[in-house]
Amino acid sequence: MSREPSEDTAPAVVTVTGAAGNIGYAALFRIASGAMLGPRRRIALRLLEIPAAVRAAEGVAMELADSAFELLDSVEVHDDPAKAFDGASFALLIGAKPRTQGMERADLLQANSGIFGPQGRALNEGAAEDVRVVVVGNPANTNALIALSHAPDIPPERFTALTRLDHNRALAQLAAKAAVPLAEVSRVSIWGNHSSTQYPDIFHARAGWLTGEQLAADRAWLAEEFVPAVAKRGAAIIDARGVSSAGSAASAAIDHLRDWALGRDFALSQSPTGSALSQSPTGWGDDWTSVALPSPGAYGVPEGLVSSFPARSVAGEWLIVEGLSINEFSRARIDASVAELVAERDAVRALGLV
Ligand code: NAX
Numbered sequence: 564m565s566r567e568p569s570e571d572t573a574p575a576v577v578t579v580t581g582a583a584g585n586i587g588y589a590a591l592f593r594i595a596s597g598a599m600l601g602p603r604r605r606i607a608l609r610l611l612e613i614p615a616a617v618r619a620a621e622g623v624a625m626e627l628a629d630s631a632f633e634l635l636d637s638v639e640v641h642d643d644p645a646k647a648f649d650g651a652s653f654a655l656l657i658g659a660k661p662r663t664q665g666m667e668r669a670d671l672l673q674a675n676s677g678i679f680g681p682q683g684r685a686l687n688e689g690a691a692e693d694v695r696v697v698v699v700g701n702p703a704n705t706n707a708l709i710a711l712s713h714a715p716d717i718p719p720e721r722f723t724a725l726t727r728l729d730h731n732r733a734l735a736q737l738a739a740k741a742a743v744p745l746a747e748v749s750r751v752s753i754w755g756n757h758s759s760t761q762y763p764d765i766f767h768a769r770a771g772w773l774t775g776e777q778l779a780a781d782r783a784w785l786a787e788e789f790v791p792a793v794a795k796r797g798a799a800i801i802d803a804r805g806v807s808s809a810g811s812a813a814s815a816a817i818d819h820l821r822d823w824a825l826g827r828d829f830a831l832s833q834s835p836t837g838s839a840l841s842q843s844p845t846g847w848g849d850d851w852t853s854v855a856l857p858s859p860g861a862y863g864v865p866e867g868l869v870s871s872f873p874a875r876s877v878a879g880e881w882l883i884v885e886g887l888s889i890n891e892f893s894r895a896r897i898d899a900s901v902a903e904l905v906a907e908r909d910a911v912r913a914l915g916l917v
Pocket of ligand 1: 582585757
């Protein structure tokens with residue numbers, strides 16, 4: 564890594580890949596408006612696209628200029644990862660190769676390694692020392708694994724994958740079920756892969772006065788309605804909109820990086836209902852969020868696998884919530900999702916991609 568950590572007074576370099584795509588378009592304006600790094604941090608945006616979409620990304624850059632964001636220091640458009648990641652403190656890796664009809668998993672992983680391998684190397688060479696990476700492009704967990712394995716000089720825990728959208732979906736579903744405001748729902752966990760095998764765990768949750776055990780008492784509802792509703796919400800959105808989630812995915816990526824960099828105190832200070840919780844030393848109270856990060860071997864997840872855990876960001880680092888009891892219902896589902904991640908990791912290993 565070539566650069567010193569960025570200072571608060573200097574603009575933060577934020578690199579967004581897939582910048583002309585749906586999620587990129589939904590994310591960039593909010594990042595430039597201060598939703599991610601707060602109302603005082605200036606931002607230098609670097610947009611990375613494939614050559615065929617550079618013109619479209621330049622159009623997005625024109626619209627960003629036309630929005631006259633006071634915090635927006637500069638916008639550059641690149642098709643070269645080395646230039647796009649130079650000095651980056653934040654990287655949203657959104658652009659990825661979608662699965663097309665008839666494509667095998669190995670083909671998908673191979674195609675994405677052609678994106679996330681070089682991007683990992685470019686981050687390794689040029690990113691700022693304090694770089695934080697969130698992989699959004701699917702298969703997000705394994706793409707993050709590929710990227711970090713090409714970035715030996717960056718601590719692996721700086722590479723994360725997005726399961727905050729799944730977390731937010733679970734919060735919304737639970738608030739609706741318990742008929743309480745969303746701000747009264749806490750302690751939900753997403754485990755495993757950002758895929759249909761993911762496991763949204765509510766056994767430790769709270770919704771208003773209801774405890775996790777009370778919420779989960781109806782096991783048929785839990786197994787047949789809640790878990791699939793969260794895991795398959797992406798497909799339901801495609802069914803309704805005709806295109807995949809973009810606004811909610813962008814919003815979740817921004818939540819993820821904001822909490823990671825600034826902590827929960829900051830998020831709550833901006834929220835209409837958060838003032839009481841922000842009295843706790845870390846700002847999290849007894850709440851947490853969900854993040855896919857390289858496993859330290861916690862909760863039986865093999866070390867190094869990029870898997871989703873309940874976590875809190877404290878002083879700029881994600882800390883996995885320790886000591887949660889895992890019952891049989893949860894164990895079976897966590898193990899199934901982790902088995903899928905192991906299979907993906909073994910496939911990329913067999914192809915020599917990590
Ligand atoms: P779009 O197809 O609208 O946009 C993707 C953009 O990435 C395109 O503009 C494309 O030119 C660009 N791109 C492709 N290869 C690139 C490369 N090597 N460097 C830079 N840019 C590149 O897709 P969009 O709807 O924005 O979704 C992006 C990714 O997010 C997909 O992989 C999608 O599956 C994934 N998602 C992940 C979610 C999550 O929670 N982790 C939820 C939403 C979404 O499904």
